[in-house]
Amino acid sequence: MDSILVTGNGPLNGVVPIAGAKNACLTLMPATLLSDEPLTLTNAPRLSDIRTMTLLLQSLGAEVSALASGKVLAMSSHGLTSTRADYDIVRKMRASILVLGPLLAREGHAEVSLPGGCAIGARPVDLHLKAMEALGAEMDLRDGYVHAKAPAGGLRGGVVAFPIVSVGATENALMAATLAKGTTVLKNAAREPEIVDLARCLRRMGAQIEGEGTSTIIIEGVDRLGGATHAVVTDRIELGTYMLAPAICGGEVTCLGGRIELLEAFCERLDAAGVSVEETPEGLKVSRKNGRVSAVDVTTEPFPGFPTDLQAQMMALLCTAEGVSVLEEKIFENRFMHAPELIRMGARIDVHGGTAKVTGVARLRGAPVMATDLRASVSLILAGLAAEGETLVNRVYHLDRGYENVEQKLSALGARIERIKGQ
Numbered sequence: 001m002d003s004i005l006v007t008g009n010g011p012l013n014g015v016v017p018i019a020g021a022k023n024a025c026l027t028l029m030p031a032t033l034l035s036d037e038p039l040t041l042t043n044a045p046r047l048s049d050i051r052t053m054t055l056l057l058q059s060l061g062a063e064v065s066a067l068a069s070g071k072v073l074a075m076s077s078h079g080l081t082s083t084r085a086d087y088d089i090v091r092k093m094r095a096s097i098l099v100l101g102p103l104l105a106r107e108g109h110a111e112v113s114l115p116g117g118c119a120i121g122a123r124p125v126d127l128h129l130k131a132m133e134a135l136g137a138e139m140d141l142r143d144g145y146v147h148a149k150a151p152a153g154g155l156r157g158g159v160v161a162f163p164i165v166s167v168g169a170t171e172n173a174l175m176a177a178t179l180a181k182g183t184t185v186l187k188n189a190a191r192e193p194e195i196v197d198l199a200r201c202l203r204r205m206g207a208q209i210e211g212e213g214t215s216t217i218i219i220e221g222v223d224r225l226g227g228a229t230h231a232v233v234t235d236r237i238e239l240g241t242y243m244l245a246p247a248i249c250g251g252e253v254t255c256l257g258g259r260i261e262l263l264e265a266f267c268e269r270l271d272a273a274g275v276s277v278e279e280t281p282e283g284l285k286v287s288r289k290n291g292r293v294s295a296v297d298v299t300t301e302p303f304p305g306f307p308t309d310l311q312a313q314m315m316a317l318l319c320t321a322e323g324v325s326v327l328e329e330k331i332f333e334n335r336f337m338h339a340p341e342l343i344r345m346g347a348r349i350d351v352h353g354g355t356a357k358v359t360g361v362a363r364l365r366g367a368p369v370m371a372t373d374l375r376a377s378v379s380l381i382l383a384g385l386a387a388e389g390e391t392l393v394n395r396v397y398h399l400d401r402g403y404e405n406v407e408q409k410l411s412a413l414g415a416r417i418e419r420i421k422g423q
C-alpha cells in the first residue's frame with residue numbers, strides 16, 4: 001500500500017486548480033440509468049471512486065467511456081443487461097446505493113448489495129428504502145441484498161418526509177421520482193450543491209423539478225428522459241482542503257474555480273480564525289500572513305452548515321491555533337479517527353463522544369501516522385505540511401478516492417511531498 005512522505009517546508013504560494021466534485025459525479029453517473037439516450041459529463045474528477053462507479057455501471061450493461069484523460073465521461077444506458085449491483089463492487093464504495101432509485105424507476109426492479117458501514121460510522125440505508133416505499137416499491141432485505149420491486153404500472157409519485165437530512169437518500173428519491181407517475185414531494189430534503197447539480201442535470205434530461213437547494217423539492221414525473229451534456233459542479237470539499245493549506249502553513253494560494261457560496265459557513269469560520277478569503281473572478285484567494293490563527297468552535301451540520309467532510313482538515317488547522325477550540329461532529333458518530341494520529345504529531349486533543357476539545361500548540365512535530373478514511377488522510381497531510389520534520393502518512397489508498405494529483409498540486413505550491421509506492 002502506498003504512503004505519503006511530507007516534510008514541513010514553510011509557507012505555500014501559488015495557484016491550484018479545483019476539480020469537479022466527487023460527490024456530485026457519483027450521483028450524476030447513475031442518472032444515466034434513467035435514460036436510453038447518452039449522458040455526457042464534463043469536468044469529471046479523476047478518482048478511484050469514479051472508476052469504481054464506472055465498473056458498477058458497466059456491470060449493469062451501461063457503456064461508460066472516459067475521454068480527455070478522464071475529464072469527460074460519455075455514458076449510455078440504451079442496452080442495460082442487469083439490475084443487480086454486486087457485493088464485490090458495492091462493498092468498495094457506499095455511493096453504489098445510488099443505482100437503486102434509477103434502476104427501480106427505469107427497469108421496475110433492482111437488487112443492490114447492502115453497502116454496510118465504514119470507518120466514520122454505521123451509515124444505514126433505511127431512509128433510501130423508505131423513500132422507495134413511499135413511491136410504491138416493495139422492499140425486501142435478503143442474502144445481504146436489497147430486493148426492490150416497483151408496482152405493476154411503475155413507481156407512483158408520493159410524499160417522502162425525511163426524518164433526518166440525508167444527501168444520498170434525497171438523491172435516490174429525486175432520481176426515482178423523475179420517472180414515477182404523478183407528483184412527488186420530498187420534505188426535509190438535503191440542500192447540498194451536489195443535489196442542486198443533480199437536479200439541473202436531470203432537468204436538462206427532461207425532468208420536471210422545482211425547489212432544489214431548498215428543503216422541499218417537487219417532482220412531476222415524466223414518461224421518459226432524454227440525453228444531456230452537463231458540467232460537474234466544483235468540488236467544495238477539495239476546495240476547502242486546499243484553502244486550508246495556506247491557512248496552516250502561511251502564504252497565499254488562489255483556488256481556481258472556488259466560490260464562497262459553496263462554502264459560506266466554512267469561510268465564516270476561517271475569517272473568525274484570522275484567515276483572509278477573497279473572492280476574485282478566477283476563484284478564492286486565501287492567505288495567512290501574520291502569526292498563528294485563533295481558536296474557533298466548529299459544529300458540523302447539513303448544508304448550508306459547516307460540512308462534516310471538512311471537519312478533519314479544520315481540526316488539523318486548529319491544532320496550531322492560539323487558544324482552545326471545540327469541534328462538534330453532528331453527522332457521523334465515529335468521525336474523529338484522525339485525532340489519535342494528530343496527537344502522535346504533538347497535538348493536544350480530548351475526544352468525548354461527538355465532541356473534540358483542541359488546545360492549540362505552537363508547532364506540530366512530524367511522525368509516522370495511519371490514514372483511516374478519506375478526509376482523515378488529507379488532514380494528516382495538511383498537518384505534516386505545517387509540522388517540523390518528516391511525517392509519513394501510511395495507508396493512503398482512501399486519499400485516491402477523493403483527491404486527484406494531490407502530490408502534484410501541493411508540490412506546485414512549494415510543498416515537499418512524495419508518494420512512496422507500496423508492494
Ligand SMILES: CC(=O)N[C@H]1[C@@H](OP(=O)(O)OP(=O)(O)OC[C@H]2O[C@@H](n3ccc(=O)[nH]c3=O)[C@H](O)[C@@H]2O)O[C@H](CO)[C@@H](O)[C@@H]1O
Nearest residue numbers: 023095123124125126127128165166167168169309331332
Ligand atoms: C457520496 C457522497 O455524496 N457522500 C457524502 C454524503 O454521504 P451520505 O449520502 O452517505 O450521507 P447522508 O447525508 O445520507 O448521512 C447523513 C446522516 O444520516 C444517516 N443516515 C443516512 C441514510 C440512511 O438511510 N439512514 C441514516 O441514518 C447517516 O448515518 C448520517 O448520520 O453526505 C455526507 C454528509 O454530508 C458526506 O459526508 C459524504 O461525503
Ligand SMILES: C=C(OP(=O)(O)O)C(=O)O
Nearest residue numbers: 023094095309374375402
Ligand atoms: C465520506 C465521504 O465519502 P463517501 O460518502 O463516498 O464515503 C467523503 O467524501 O468524505
